Amino acid sequence: MIDRGRLERRIGELARIGGSGTSVSRLGLSAEEQQARDLIGGWLAARGAVVRRDAAANLFGRTGGVGAAVLVGSHADSVPDGGRFDGALGVLCAVEAVEALLDAKMSLRRPIEVVAWADEEGARFGVGLFGSAAVFGRLPAGIADRRDRAGVSIADALRAFGERGDPALARRGAKEFASYLELHIEQGPRLEKAGIALGVVDAIVGIYHARVTIRGQADHAGATVMTARADALAAASEIVLAVERLARSRPDAVGTVGEIAVRPGAKNVVPGECVFSLDLRTSRDLDPFIHDVLAAVERVAHERHVQASIDELAHVPVTTLDPKIREVLRRAAKTVGVDAPEMTSGAGHDAQNPALAGVPTGMLFVRSTGGSHKPSELASLDDAALGAEALAVALRELVS
Numbered sequence: 001m002i003d004r005g006r007l008e009r010r011i012g013e014l015a016r017i018g019g020s021g022t023s024v025s026r027l028g029l030s031a032e033e034q035q036a037r038d039l040i041g042g043w044l045a046a047r048g049a050v051v052r053r054d055a056a057a058n059l060f061g062r063t064g065g066v067g068a069a070v071l072v073g074s075h076a077d078s079v080p081d082g083g084r085f086d087g088a089l090g091v092l093c094a095v096e097a098v099e100a101l102l103d104a105k106m107s108l109r110r111p112i113e114v115v116a117w118a119d120e121e122g123a124r125f126g127v128g129l130f131g132s133a134a135v136f137g138r139l140p141a142g143i144a145d146r147r148d149r150a151g152v153s154i155a156d157a158l159r160a161f162g163e164r165g166d167p168a169l170a171r172r173g174a175k176e177f178a179s180y181l182e183l184h185i186e187q188g189p190r191l192e193k194a195g196i197a198l199g200v201v202d203a204i205v206g207i208y209h210a211r212v213t214i215r216g217q218a219d220h221a222g223a224t225v226m227t228a229r230a231d232a233l234a235a236a237s238e239i240v241l242a243v244e245r246l247a248r249s250r251p252d253a254v255g256t257v258g259e260i261a262v263r264p265g266a267k268n269v270v271p272g273e274c275v276f277s278l279d280l281r282t283s284r285d286l287d288p289f290i291h292d293v294l295a296a297v298e299r300v301a302h303e304r305h306v307q308a309s310i311d312e313l314a315h316v317p318v319t320t321l322d323p324k325i326r327e328v329l330r331r332a333a334k335t336v337g338v339d340a341p342e343m344t345s346g347a348g349h350d351a352q353n354p355a356l357a358g359v360p361t362g363m364l365f366v367r368s369t370g371g372s373h374k375p376s377e378l379a380s381l382d383d384a385a386l387g388a389e390a391l392a393v394a395l396r397e398l399v400s
């Protein structure tokens, strides 16, 4: 049903925007991201879709019947020096699937809206899932004032596209959508290891990001006896191990301290302050996990006579995807000859926002090799074509 040559050509065309070789740098809310929208919007307009950009710079192309729409797509941005497939493949396969239905002269009882979400990666402003959060009313207040390293705010970046600078204006009601489908590369090795091209996502992990500051007492490393110290790094070290222990004690959890800074940072000074990151993820019971980690922070701080403060940066609950839509995707994969396993996503995705807003949501993973968020990430044309075909089959069922 799908046109493999067209898909292959467009993978190359889109990758050239912000790209060189297999590397793509197409940051959220940048001129390159807008060029990508122009290209994608052009394809959709040529097939008679009504194309528009919203106040958060998301691109929509709507075609077909009346009533609540089936929304399908992914994001158009990348991380710096990222690859050709993360996000892009989901948009390309959505366009291809819709074109396949139009080529087959299918009557679309419901409208289909293809979406290219803006700034999913949050690489520039630190706000991930930006465009989808705006549409589903999940952006924190005041977010438009956040600035990139050059001092440009989100509001400024939106105004540069001719928008008003208020992404909250992009908000739409969940009732406008009958369902949401997203295809994405897996970003992990499970499908590759299993030798299977496609997977159906059952849930997306809950994520908690925070910055922890431990304040102790900087002192002379020679003159301060061990019993008189409030060593911020020693306290932080105990917390790092507690994070590891607590994550290991839960079957579906991971916990990472990936950044740590010590002040004043000299070999002959007892560390006075320590700042570190906290990344906690689990596919069930996120809040009890966070609670246990924060209790450990408090306990260690108390025992070691240091002060701990926590700055919460992100707190996205575990997102279970819709069982009916999962079944539609599983059947669609079967139709194209793939017995797709159900799997949990350890990475965050735009699909969380419609799902948490109450839109029945499903995600299809495509096997990818060579890692992700880097130029070596690769979905083969065979796998991409299978994904697009399965997406078309699922769309056909959902719109007719």
Ligand SMILES: [Zn+2]
Binding pocket: 075, 086, 087, 120, 184
């Ligand atoms: Zn992505």
